[in-house]
Amino acid sequence: xxxxxxxxxxxxxxxxxxxxxxxxxxxxxxxxxxxxxxxxxxxxxxxxxxxxxxxxxxxxxxxxxxxxxxxxxxxxxxxxxxxxxxxxxxxxxxxxxxxxxxxxxxxxxxxxxxxxxxxxxxxxxxxxxxxxxxxxxxxx
Amino acid sequence: xxxxxxxxxxxxxxxxxxxxxxxxxxxxxxxxxxxxxxxxxxxxxxxxxxxxxxxxxxxxxxxxxxxxxxxxxxxxxxxxxxxxxxxxxxxxxxxxxxxxxxxxxxxxxxxxxxxxxxxxxxxxxxxxxxxxxxxxxxxxxx
Numbered sequence: 277x278x279x280x281x282x283x284x285x286x287x288x289x290x291x292x293x294x295x296x297x298x299x300x301x302x303x304x305x306x307x308x309x310x311x312x313x314x315x316x317x318x319x320x321x322x323x324x325x326x327x328x329x330x331x332x333x334x335x336x337x338x339x340x341x342x343x344x345x346x347x348x349x350x351x352x353x354x355x356x357x358x359x360x361x362x363x364x365x366x367x368x369x370x371x372x373x374x375x376x377x378x379x380x381x382x383x384x385x386x387x388x389x390x391x392x393x394x395x396x397x398x399x400x401x402x403x404x405x406x407x408x409x410x411x412x413x414x415x416x
Numbered sequence: 417x418x419x420x421x422x423x424x425x426x427x428x429x430x431x432x433x434x435x436x437x438x439x440x441x442x443x444x445x446x447x448x449x450x451x452x453x454x455x456x457x458x459x460x461x462x463x464x465x466x467x468x469x470x471x472x473x474x475x476x477x478x479x480x481x482x483x484x485x486x487x488x489x490x491x492x493x494x495x496x497x498x499x500x501x502x503x504x505x506x507x508x509x510x511x512x513x514x515x516x517x518x519x520x521x522x523x524x525x526x527x528x529x530x531x532x533x534x535x536x537x538x539x540x541x542x543x544x545x546x547x548x549x550x551x552x553x554x555x556x557x558x
Contacts, residue, residue: 367544
């Protein structure tokens with residue numbers, strides 16, 4: 277069980293959106309983690325340093341939050357093998373799908389992109405079905 | 417220089433939002449999808465809050481600014497086509513997300529928190545992206 281946290285989740289969501297708006301206003305880019313991450317992997321893109329700065333900010337901010345004495349709940353039910361398999365599939369999928377929850381689900385949907393709507397619908401439904409199969413049919 | 421600072425600030429606000437929202441917690445993410453089990457609807461608020469904020473914010477940005485503050489022009493995705501690549505890719509992503517409980521945006525902000533699970537996932541994610549990039553030309557040829 278995890279605790280239902282509507283207020284914290286809403287505030288967190290608004291901040292995710294705000295980060296995306298700042299990135300668009302200042303840097304003119306979509307805050308999609310797939311695209312940003314792909315650009316810093318060799319062979320790096322021309323603008324890799326801007327992407328690296330975004331990643332550095334995203335990594336450091338939670339570290340500061342924890343250093344100030346706050347707790348970030350973290351629990352991982354899947355096994356290490358599932359993380360390897362899942363991680364690999366996520367990498368393949370987001371590359372070919374052209375985005376993930378942040379790029380398609382937040383930024384793309386906010387731009388009324390039909391492509392992003394179809395992508396988001398596809399991965400949300402698939403994730404739902406996958407979790408159902410793993411938890412209720414395979415009992416993992 | 418300013419574009420790097422703004423990028424780091426945008427990433428920081430994004431990562432902080434991920435951290436407090438619960439998206440960085442695979443147990444919470446998986447429970448969101450487990451409607452017939454230990455359902456936790458919190459992620460509706462994360463995605464709703466993020467999307468509505470971005471929707472309003474983007475309208476303001478595109479309404480007020482002709483170009484971004486620190487770049488010559490906006491770099492917006494130009495692809496419009498709804499093809500097999502988009503849908504199959506998203507389906508494979510969904511299978512992986514359901515297996516691992518992490519998505520890229522949720523995992524990266526946990527990188528500095530010392531969890532071995534984050535490193536295993538992120539390393540596998542990177543391998544997946546690199547393999548996809550390597551095999552990509554074969555798919556483009558079709």
